[in-house]
Amino acid sequence: MLPSFYSSWRHVFKLDPERPIDDATLDAICTSGTDAILVGGSSGVTFDNTVDLMSRIRRYEVPCAFELSDPTCGVPGFDGYFIPSVLNTKRSEWLIGHHVEALRDFGHLLPWESIVGEAYLVLNPDSTVARITGAEANITSADAVAYSQVADRLWNVPVLYVEYSGAFGDMEILKRIKSNLKQAHLFYGGGIDSPERAAQAAQAADTVVVGNIIYENLDAALSTVGAVHPSIKEQDHVF
Ligand code: 1GP
Numbered sequence: 728m729l730p731s732f733y734s735s736w737r738h739v740f741k742l743d744p745e746r747p748i749d750d751a752t753l754d755a756i757c758t759s760g761t762d763a764i765l766v767g768g769s770s771g772v773t774f775d776n777t778v779d780l781m782s783r784i785r786r787y788e789v790p791c792a793f794e795l796s797d798p799t800c801g802v803p804g805f806d807g808y809f810i811p812s813v814l815n816t817k818r819s820e821w822l823i824g825h826h827v828e829a830l831r832d833f834g835h836l837l838p839w840e841s842i843v844g845e846a847y848l849v850l851n852p853d854s855t856v857a858r859i860t861g862a863e864a865n866i867t868s869a870d871a872v873a874y875s876q877v878a879d880r881l882w883n884v885p886v887l888y889v890e891y892s893g894a895f896g897d898m899e900i901l902k903r904i905k906s907n908l909k910q911a912h913l914f915y916g917g918g919i920d921s922p923e924r925a926a927q928a929a930q931a932a933d934t935v936v937v938g939n940i941i942y943e944n945l946d947a948a949l950s951t952v953g954a955v956h957p958s959i960k961e962q963d964h965v966f
Contacts, residue, residue, distance in 0.1 A: 729885055730841050732807040733792065734912060736762040737929060738955040740948070741916065741938040744780045745771030752945055757787035759952045760959035765936060766805070767794030769855040769892075777802045794845070798829040801836070808838070809845040809886065813860045814874045816849075821860040845886040846878035850900070851917060854892040868900045875904045879911040889932070891917025893939065895924055901931040920947055922954035929955045 738761050742748065745768050748756075757764065764784050766777060777793065777800050784791045785804070792807040801808075813821040830837075848871060849862035857864045866874075871889075878884045887908065889901055895918030905913050915928045916936030920943075928935045935955055941948040953959050 730807060730843050731885075732790065732841065733763070733843065733886070733934065736790075736934045738925070738952055739763045739765050739914075739934055739936045740941060741765045741767060741936050742780060742784070742941070743768035743771075743938070744773070744776035746942055748780075748942070750783075752941070753783055754787075755945060755949060756941060757784060757789045759949050760956060761789065761952050762934075762956075763790040763792060763806075765792050765794060765809075767796070767809075769859055772797065772800055774800050774802060781805060796825075798833045801833065803838070805841075807841045807843060809843050811845045811847050811888070813847045813849055813856075813862055814878055815864065815866060815870075816860045816862045818861040821862075843885050845888050845914075846882070846884040846911070847888045847890050848874050848878075848904075849890045849892075850896060851891040851894045853894065854890070854917075856890060856892055868897075868903055871900050872903050872907050875911075876907055879908045884911055886914060887911040888914040888916065888936075891915075894918045895920075896928075898927050898931060901928070905931045919951055920944070922950045925951035925954040 740756050740761050766780055781802055790806045793805040794809045794811055796811055849857045849864050852864035875887055878887050901915055913933045914936055915932035919925050919928055919937045920940040925935055937948055937951050
């Protein structure tokens with residue numbers, strides 16, 4: 728059976744091992760009522776900074792998963808691992824090449840029972856991930872749906888991640904993508920910096936991912952949890 732540790736997640740905070748975070752901020756994030764912490768970053772992720780961050784998060788009960796884009800950073804001890812592939816890149820190493828190399832060298836070590844393939848559709852051309860992977864992010868809504876269907880219907884990927892990292896995305900495109908999915912779990916991330924945006928994204932996506940704002944405005948970041956999980960807001964867990 729495929730791993731499904733993420734299937735009930737509605738709200739996730741994404742922490743970047745390369746970015747410093749103080750204990751008080753980490754405590755607020757991990758006890759916020761979010762469903763999980765996702766560890767990952769587009770650049771500067773190392774084995775050491777990942778171990779360091781994971782061991783600090785592990786003091787809390789919140790589930791914690793790792794987006795693994797470099798096998799040399801394969802830190803054991805997470806609840807689950809996502810392995811991203813970029814759908815809309817012309818540079819095939821980001822779609823499949825790095826993965827083949829990684830499995831050739833490390834496949835025998837991988838904890839397959841907790842590994843999930845994650846198809847990324849990168850839609851912000853100015854994002855670091857678009858630049859690094861050479862993603863063709865300026866695509867039409869019809870193309871975005873078609874990419875999603877390739878991943879969902881032809882390849883049966885468990886998770887489709889619509890990535891606008893650094894900018895709030897087009898919610899109409901997100902809704903169109905969602906309504907055309909047959910089985911994939913839909914992650915959305917990018918520019919969520921308020922309860923309103925979190926609620927909007929949560930109307931279309933199965934899971935919303937909140938990243939950057941954690942480092943810019945902690946209160947605003949925390950307010951996104953209650954927008955996705957109204958019961959947490961009512962219980963006054965957040966403020
Ligand atoms: C980044 O999708 C996540 O990979 C979250 O995006 O940093 O813009 O919130 P933001």
